[in-house]
Structure formats: structure tokens, C-alpha cells
Amino acid sequence: MQPAGHRTRTVLACATAVAVLITGAACGGHENTAAGPPIIDVSKIDSGNYPGTPVDIEKTRTDDSGYVREAIRIGGVVPLAMDVDSRFIYEPHPSYARNLAAKNHPVYFGIGVDDNFNAVAPGLVVGWTTTGQRRLDSSMGRVLNMDTLRFTDADHAAAAVKNMSSQVPSRPVTLTGYPAATAIVTQNSVGYNILTVWCLRNDLLLILQLVDPVSIPFDVAPLADIAKNALDKWNSAIAGYSETPADKFAALPLDVDGMLSRTLPFDKDAPPGGMDPEGVYPRQAALHSANRPDLVKAAFDDAGVDEMSAAATQIYRTRDAAAATRLAAALAKEHDDVWVPMDGPPNMPGVHCFKQPDSKDTDWNAPPTCFAIYDRYVAAVDSLNIQELYQRTAAQYKLLAYGHGGK
Numbered sequence: 086m087q088p089a090g091h092r093t094r095t096v097l098a099c100a101t102a103v104a105v106l107i108t109g110a111a112c113g114g115h116e117n118t119a120a121g122p123p124i125i126d127v128s129k130i131d132s133g134n135y136p137g138t139p140v141d142i143e144k145t146r147t148d149d150s151g152y153v154r155e156a157i158r159i160g161g162v163v164p165l166a167m168d169v170d171s172r173f174i175y176e177p178h179p180s181y182a183r184n185l186a187a188k189n190h191p192v193y194f195g196i197g198v199d200d201n202f203n204a205v206a207p208g209l210v211v212g213w214t215t216t217g218q219r220r221l222d223s224s225m226g227r228v229l230n231m232d233t234l235r236f237t238d239a240d241h242a243a244a245a246v247k248n249m250s251s252q253v254p255s256r257p258v259t260l261t262g263y264p265a266a267t268a269i270v271t272q273n274s275v276g277y278n279i280l281t282v283w284c285l286r287n288d289l290l291l292i293l294q295l296v297d298p299v300s301i302p303f304d305v306a307p308l309a310d311i312a313k314n315a316l317d318k319w320n321s322a323i324a325g326y327s328e329t330p331a332d333k334f335a336a337l338p339l340d341v342d343g344m345l346s347r348t349l350p351f352d353k354d355a356p357p358g359g360m361d362p363e364g365v366y367p368r369q370a371a372l373h374s375a376n377r378p379d380l381v382k383a384a385f386d387d388a389g390v391d392e393m394s395a396a397a398t399q400i401y402r403t404r405d406a407a408a409a410t411r412l413a414a415a416l417a418k419e420h421d422d423v424w425v426p427m428d429g430p431p432n433m434p435g436v437h438c439f440k441q442p443d444s445k446d447t448d449w450n451a452p453p454t455c456f457a458i459y460d461r462y463v464a465a466v467d468s469l470n471i472q473e474l475y476q477r478t479a480a481q482y483k484l485l486a487y488g489h490g491g492k
Contacts, residue, residue, distance in 0.1 A: 122410065122435025122458045127483050129432040133476035137483030139346040142339045149186075151334025152211050153364055156184030159213040159233050160370035162325040164318040166217020166229045167378050170311050173217030173229050174379040177450055181374030181395050182362030185212035191232050193294065195273035196281050197252030205248045208241030209234055210331055215373055227308075228296040231315060233323065235289055237331075242290045246283040249292075258305055260313050268312065270305055280308040284316050288328075291319050341365035344394035344402065347484045349466070349477060351397045363396035371401075376450060377419050384415035398481050401463045413437070413456040413463045420451040429455060430475035433482065438474070459485035 127137070160183055166173035185191050187209045190202040198205050212234040219226030236242040246267050255269035258280065267283040278300070282293040293315050295308045329337060340346055344365045351363065366374075368385060371393035375381035384390075388411055389404030401416075403409045417424070417439060424439035438455040441447060454467040455478040464481045468474035 122406075125433055125435070125482060125486070127479075127486055130430065130479040130482065131476055132480035132483055133473075135349065135352075135476055135480035137480050138487055139343075139484060140350065142346050145350070146335075146339060147361070149188075149361060150339055151337045152186050153184050153362060154337040154339065155211045155329050155334055156186070156213050157364050157366055157370050158329070159211070159235070159326055160184075160373055161367040162322050162369065163213060163215060163231070163233050164315070164322050165369075165372055165378055166215055166231065167382075169217075169229065169231075169315040169318050171379075172219050173227075174377060175218040175221050176216055176374070176376055176378060177218065177221060177223075178216060180362070181366070181371070181399070183214050183370075183373055184362060185214055185232065185234065186210070191234070191292070193249070193281070193292070195253075195271045195277070195279040195294075195296075196249060196255075196269070198249050205252065206236075206241075206245035208237040208245070210237055211235050213370075213373075217378070223296075224298050226299060227311075228294075228298075229311065229315070230294045230296075231319070232292045233289065233319070234292065235328065237288070239285070239287045242285055242288050245290060246285060250281075250283060258309055260309055260316070262313060263316055266316065268309070278303045278305075280305060280312060282312050282316070284319070286320065286323060289323060289326075291316070291323075339364070341392065341394075342402075344392065344400060345396065347487070348394040348396045348400050349398040349481045349484060365392055365394045367392050371395075375419070380415070380419055384412055387415070388412035398467075398477065399465045400481075400485070401465070403461050403463060405461050406458070409458045409461050409463045413458055416463070416465060417456060420448075420454075423448045423451045424454075427453070427471075430478050433457070433475075433479065436478060436482070438478075440471075457482050457485075460489075 187203055190209060191214060192199045212232055215231040218228045250267050250269055253271055255271045258268040258270055260266050260268055269281055271279050273279055277296050277298040280295040284291040293312055295311060297303065297308060368391055372378050372382055388408035390401050392402050394400045401412060403412050423441050425442050427438050427440045429436040429438045436455055436457045440453040441451060452467045452469050453471060453474050454465060455474060457464045457478055459482060462485055464485065466478045466481050468477055
């Protein structure tokens with residue numbers, strides 16, 4: 086396996102390299118042209134029992150749906166870890182479920198707040214979580230976690246700070262420019278030093294944790310500088326968030342531009358626990374779930390990505406068909422240290438798939454994946470079972486093509 090640093094080249098260079106693969110004879114010998122991938126005859130592809138026609142998303146609404154949409158609205162404005170410090174370029178958590186609520190509450194180790202969050206900090210309405218690491222291995226470099234939490238009112242938010250910051254013995258820290266912020270240093274169960282910061286903005290609360298597993302001797306000053314920059318970025322960004330009243334959550338639209346209705350829905354493999362994270366994510370919110378947000382951001386910039394819909398698959402909307410081809414190439418490069426090309430689904434020219442070599446240790450963040458392009462849309466489909474992967478990819482293509490001559 087190549088070292089993680091191998092992937093620090095620019096996305097455009099990466100996209101060019103993979104474009105050679107996508108337009109050439111690899112992955113089953115499919116051909117492509119400058120005009121974009123070939124149109125697929127959907128009558129000749131096997132989607133198994135997966136749905137190939139759009140559904141009315143409103144009929145899938147649950148009690149959680151509005152909370153997920155409001156969380157996504159927060160995620161659409163708050164900064165990424167790499168926006169705070171450009172060295173936090175790794176996010177090894179594959180889930181795009183960043184939404185938080187009382188039933189799906191956050192966990193904070195090292196300050197005595199884990200499974201008892203709702204008892205210590207009652208009144209959480211909705212929130213969004215952000216994570217970034219300097220190294221792919223979290224034990225080899227600093228980790229930055231930032232949670233934006235909205236409480237029922239300012240009093241509950243303030244009480245949460247008071248209760249959470251007094252759970253364990255700690256050393257207070259003062260942040261330049263933020264005398265009202267609460268900041269403490271503690272250690273977790275394995276001896277890592279943790280700077281935890283609470284910053285209030287009416288009923289909104291930013292909880293920031295910087296974990297330092299490597300500095301000997303430990304010096305809090307560099308962490309305090311990062312925390313100050315995080316607060317600067319967050320305070321500026323969160324001003325762009327207008328709160329939806331909690332009693333109006335149920336009226337928040339579930340779909341945007343018809344994107345979600347054309348995204349393969351969850352079936353029996355829906356994520357366990359928490360709240361179903363399916364939804365339409367604006368560009369900034371979508372970047373939070375990237376394993377390498379630095380690479381993906383460059384790809385988004387190049388392709389003009391403005392939103393992503395996510396359920397059992399992910400659909401990215403780009404500027405045009407040529408941009409979609411470049412985006413698919415760049416997304417494939419996000420895991421170029423563990424992926425190798427494999428044959429695409431039968432009768433699906435222009436679809437390109439990747440897997441991990443059988444001789445390598447499995448990286449569960451990079452399952453076998455196919456990238457399908459339809460017009461300005463790129464679909465990323467994954468599954469551990471290859472037959473299932475091919476059927477899911479076929480179903481996803483049918484959803485994108487439905488009603489546009491591909492029915």
C-alpha cells in the first residue's frame with residue numbers, strides 16, 4: 086500500500102491520470118468520447134429487485150426527517166476542519182450522517198460526557214458534527230472535532246456549558262479575543278491531552294475539541310491558536326444560518342430539485358441506529374463527509390458541483406456532462422492508494438468500477454465502488470457484494486435516466 090502522503094498531488098492531476106483510464110480500454114474495454122459517456126440502453130441492464138423508477142419522497146417522511154434537514158442547513162454554512170487549519174485534510178469516517186439531536190446525541194470523551202449527554206446538557210434540538218485529522222492514523226497527529234449544537238433556548242445552551250465543563254478535574258485556558266469562551270485541558274483514558282472549548286451564540290453552542298496524542302512535552306499554546314481561528318471562522322460562518330422554528334421542521338422540503346427522488350433509496354441495509362441521513366446536501370455540507378476534503382473540494386471547484394443527494398448511493402450535480410466525467414475521475418482518485426480497476430456491470434459502457442486487491446488488507450472506508458455518469462450527474466454506488474453492486478448501479482442509472490429517453 087502506498088503511504089498516505091502519496092495522495093497529496095492536486096486533484097486535477099489525479100483526474101487527468103484517471104481520465105486516461107476512463108476513456109481508454111480498461112474496466113471492461115468500454116469506450117468514451119469527448120462528448121461524454123455513451124448512453125446506456127436501460128432495457129439491457131439488470132437492476133435485480135432494486136427500484137428503477139422515482140418515488141414520491143414526501144411519502145417517506147418520518148418524525149426525524151425535518152431534524153435531518155435542519156441539521157443539513159447548519160452543515161451548509163459551518164466550516165470544515167481544513168477551513169480552520171489546512172493541515173486537517175483527513176476525515177477517515179465514511180458516513181455522511183453528521184446530524185445530531187437528543188436521540189442521536191454527541192459523545193465527548195475526556196471530559197466525562199459520553200452516554201450521559203442528555204442528562205448533563207438537556208434541551209438539544211439539532212446539530213451538526215465536523216471532524217478532521219492531520220494524519221490518516223489518529224494516533225499520529227492532532228484531531229479536530231467541532232459540533233454546532235442548537236438548544237431550545239439560550240438558557241439551556243448556557244447551562245450545558247456550565248454542566249459539561251465541570252464534570253472532571255481540568256486546567257482552565259484563556260483564548261485571545263474570546264474572554265467569554267470556556268476552555269479547559271483534560272486527558273482521556275489513554276493519556277492524550279485534549280483542549281475543549283465551548284463558545285455560545287444565543288441558543289447556539291460550538292463545542293470544539295482538539296486532541297493531541299503526540300506533543301511531548303505538551304504545550305497548549307498551539308492548540309489555543311487553532312481554537313481561536315476555529316472560533317473566528319465559526320462565528321463568521323454561523324451568521325449565515327437562519328433558524329427554522331422547531332415547530333416548522335415538519336414542513337421543511339425533503340427533496341431539492343428532484344435530486345433525492347432519483348437517488349437509490351435505502352432498503353434492508355439502511356444505516357443502523359440514529360436518524361436516517363438521506364437528503365440533499367449543498368456543496369459545503371457534502372464536503373464534510375469526504376475522506377479527503379482537500380482533494381474533493383478541488384474536484385468540486387473544477388466540476389462546478391453545487392449539491393449532492395445521498396441515500397443508499399450518492400448523486401453529484403455538476404456544471405455539465407464534461408465536468409461530470411472529470412468529477413468521476415477525481416472521486417476515483419480519493420482512494421487511489423487502495424483501489425484497482427475492475428470490470429464494470431454488463432451492458433453498461435462508460436461505467437467504471439474499482440475494488441481493493443484481494444492480497445491487500447481491507448480498508449472498510451473504500452468498498453468496491455462504481456461511478457456512473459448520466460448527463461451532468463455522477464452517481465457513486467458501493468457494495469461489498471459485486472453482483473449486488475452491479476444491480477445497484479443499474480438501478481441507479483435507471484433512476485437518473487427515467488423520463489429522459491432512458492425509460
